Amino acid sequence: MPKLWNETIEEHRRAVRDTVLETTAELVAEQGLRGVTMSRIAERSGIGRATLYKYFPDVESIMAAWHERQIAGHLDELADLRGRSDTPGARLAAVLERYAFIQQQRHGHGAELSALLHRGGHAAHAEQHLRHFVRGLLAEGVQAGEVRDDVTPDELTGYCLHALAGAGELPSKAAVRRLVAVTLTGLRPQG
Amino acid sequence: MPKLWNETIEEHRRAVRDTVLETTAELVAEQGLRGVTMSRIAERSGIGRATLYKYFPDVESIMAAWHERQIAGHLDELADLRGRSDTPGARLAAVLERYAFIQQQRHGHGAELSALLHRGGHAAHAEQHLRHFVRGLLAEGVQAGEVRDDVTPDELTGYCLHALAGAGELPSKAAVRRLVAVTLTGLRPQG
Numbered sequence A, B: 001m002p003k004l005w006n007e008t009i010e011e012h013r014r015a016v017r018d019t020v021l022e023t024t025a026e027l028v029a030e031q032g033l034r035g036v037t038m039s040r041i042a043e044r045s046g047i048g049r050a051t052l053y054k055y056f057p058d059v060e061s062i063m064a065a066w067h068e069r070q071i072a073g074h075l076d077e078l079a080d081l082r083g084r085s086d087t088p089g090a091r092l093a094a095v096l097e098r099y100a101f102i103q104q105q106r107h108g109h110g111a112e113l114s115a116l117l118h119r120g121g122h123a124a125h126a127e128q129h130l131r132h133f134v135r136g137l138l139a140e141g142v143q144a145g146e147v148r149d150d151v152t153p154d155e156l157t158g159y160c161l162h163a164l165a166g167a168g169e170l171p172s173k174a175a176v177r178r179l180v181a182v183t184l185t186g187l188r189p190q191g
Helices: A005-031 A038-045 A049-055 A059-084 A088-109 A111-117 A121-143 A153-169 A173-187 B005-031 B038-045 B049-055 B059-083 B088-109 B111-117 B121-143 B153-169 B173-187
Strands: none
Touching (some): A005 A038, A005 A059, A038 A049, A038 A059, A059 A088, A088 A121, A088 A173, A121 A153, A153 B153, A153 B173, A173 B153, B005 B049, B005 B059, B038 B049, B038 B059, B059 B088, B059 B121, B088 B173, B153 B173
């Protein structure tokens, strides 16, 4: 069955958009934020400048869209991990480890880019989503007696996310795993 | 014995400088960074504008000097606490709790002011000093068998400082104390 015309257009639009996001992220990684212009993005993406402006008004909005897609991807990945472990404790450990690795990769961005990316409302929304997700895992852990119950899951969420943000300055995967182990020790039930 | 002329001048300069720093910090707390000008600082401090400019070229440099003094005060306070506890474990707990309370107070600054204050090299220097100090306490704790030895004191320092940065979003002293307790649990020797 041939595709409907609307679907084809929609697919084409999504493909252009994806290409622009990937290309811009590549250029920013290579040259830093200041070195990237709409003209260079158009050139590298192989689309016309006029077409590019139909999709995005400026470099900042492209980076915001890219960041939004990255975050959504990370959240999906964490949700997926959740489904793959048996016990609440194993789930929590798998999700927090993955989160820590994401923090480690993210650090490559640099301070200027991080500040830009976090200006948009989407980042705040994603953080809320993440907190809610981790809080749920911690509450399950408390129910199962695998996480301490003398501190609320909400406060434990803040502890976990802040402690694991430290992964950003760690040089190796082994060091990130040690950080996750130390952080998990802090969550253990207190006798 | 009468004071030497140079000492008197030096004291006078320090007093003017201190007044300017205090006044500026007050004004920024009241009105936000954008609302504060050199003229208002001169007026509120009770010194002439021309005199003010002999001490500082702009509001940013006053805030940087104020921040530098704040940080030095905090580091002195932490060093002082260190001398007042008997065991390495008690020392570590006292210092980390104080550090967490400082993080909680600092949070009032707001993101814009924090970004400005951390632009100066003095903040990076103070952070190194702090890390060195906490690492020393942790190494003592390891020696005394009160802190885990399966992770280096350096990595544990990163864990502590990131975890306790979470105090910035906590609403009460009790919540900060719980965060410190959870963080200290993470440091315990592993059997």
